[in-house]
Amino acid sequence: MSKGQQTRAAILTEALRAASVEGFQGISIGMLADRLKMSKSGLFAHFGSKEELEKALLDEAAQRFMETVWQPAMKAPRGRPRIEVLFRSWLGWSLNHEDLPGGCLFVALASEVDDKPGPVRDHLAELQNQWQAMLTRSAHIAVQEGHFRSDLDPRQFAYDLQGIFLAMNYYRRLLRDATAVERAEDSFRSLIERALPLH
């Protein structure tokens, strides 16, 4: 890896941390340059504009998300076991204080960009649409495998799962409620139970 790529990676890692805490609006070229002990212009040159930096951050976050959340789930057996892993590694992603001290970056950005037309909003929305599609597909597979009820609506399952995750984030980060994760796990258990075939 060349010097430039190294620096770029270091910038992205630091910017990811900062953005999870402060959002895109809250990070500035000057602040990142300070933290990395380099000049504004030197840092700036790696991206050409702040918007390009933001797009690069979304790409970097998406890649890490896939590694941290999706890939472990794909190693698990299809159906219910995969969904169990999926949910737990998803929680783990959001609790990783080292890389994302401000919690899940996508949640932090959602409200910020949802009314700002442009490539950044488009990019984030596409990523999150894909994520809902992955959740939906995983639930559908669990139906096919006979693990879940045949009349289960996989899209509604994905919606409910997203709600559990968002509530966890909300309770933990804004309300500072120590039981947030526990409550999320309870809700998840209940969601799974309702998805099981009657017997």
Next chain:
Amino acid sequence: MSKGQQTRAAILTEALRAASVEGFQGISIGMLADRLKMSKSGLFAHFGSKEELEKALLDEAAQRFMETVWQPAMKAPRGRPRIEVLFRSWLGWSLNHEDLPGGCLFVALASEVDDKPGPVRDHLAELQNQWQAMLTRSAHIAVQEGHFRSDLDPRQFAYDLQGIFLAMNYYRRLLRDATAVERAEDSFRSLIERALPLH
């Protein structure tokens, strides 16, 4: 109402709209002054600092929320009917495009301030803690009235309800999913069904 109070109210209404779209970070004294066709300093004088403006906005939003969401629910009969009204007026609050074109202000602000210690964060967190307490108490009353199962955990009920609301917001505002409200209503129906006593 004196001239000053009138102007102040107009500022708050406009700032509320702007903040629901752009967050607190995204609104500036200059931008609000432009929209209201007055000078920066003239507008500024009503609050003395941007932080005071933000606190005033939280107060204003909280008051409107109570009027829009809570008071209609308190007029409904205790127990399940009240919770039904509560949920629907809550949805209505968030869908009121006139006053809050960016959706629920509290959701828009949650991620922004959750890592920023200070009076604004404290204020928002307190408001939202109170809201969870109101939801919890409402569920508890429904248990007392015999509408809900006696072994229902009212706190978990509030958590799940919050999740449904947050997922609705997320689907509607970021993903621009037209079925968001419908899905929220489905999830709500399911939540109520699970809360009912066995018969």
Next chain:
DNA sequence: TGACTTAACGAACGGTCGTTCCTAAAATTT
């Protein structure tokens, strides 16, 4: 080692930020 490319810096730009201070106009009270 020498030629060439890449990476980083420093200084400066126009703009906007929140904020201050002083003045003028308008609203309110006497």
Next chain:
DNA sequence: AAATTTTAGGAACGACCGTTCGTTAAGTCA
């Protein structure tokens, strides 16, 4: 109508924003 208080405006402040440019230093490769 006069006196006084309230409300709004204008100009300027230092700080920081994203960005540009020209130059130097470091890295890469023949």
